[in-house]
Amino acid sequence: MNHAILTIDDIASKNTPAIVDYLNEKGIKAIFFATGQNVQRYYEEAMYAVKNGMIVGNHSYSHPQFSKLTVVEGLEEILNCERVLDKLYKDCGVKRTFKPFRFPYGDKGGNNKDVFQQYLKENGFHKVDDTMLTYPWWKANNLNVDVDTLWTFDFAEYAIRPGSGFTKENVWARMHDMNPRFGAALFGEGNAHIILLHAHDETEEMLPGYYKLFLDHLLENGVVFDEPKFL
């Protein structure tokens, strides 16, 4: 049996409430990593996620590559998203208990990596409990120590775009790849995961209900989604 924590990136979007409804119907509590600017753009949709039990975490304000930013620029990106999320939770009347963080593209900031990690540690960000991940490479890359949340499996469904040549069949192949270049085999015997999906309206346009299609496939294959916990 495979256990997993589900993370959904780049909210909010028009489609966010429908994704929230689906997850609640399936009893899945996910972490939604939001950019500040997408929350401002789709504020009602972001409120819907908070009010309906999802954990909304910080994914920067404008989704830059942190390795291309100065320390000051990077910290501004984190802080500006914090301001938006604090207001969001307040407007929802929901206490903001957990503050997980994910770098856009999983780019931890290159030469400034340690500064950003220190900042996250000292400013109340919460590390997602990843103690179920026992892969040697997870530890070898310090991912068991870093405060931000990377992932072990990425559907890459955001690549389904007009003319990209990447289709749902490619996602299917990724799901069944028993020897992936990054991460761990989704259905590898006993593997545990932090799974990455996105809430892009562009994907919904290309493949309506894409999140149901992929997540139903996981559920049918016995993947158990655990409630995210924090260290």
Ligand SMILES: [Zn+2]
């Ligand atoms: Zn993202």
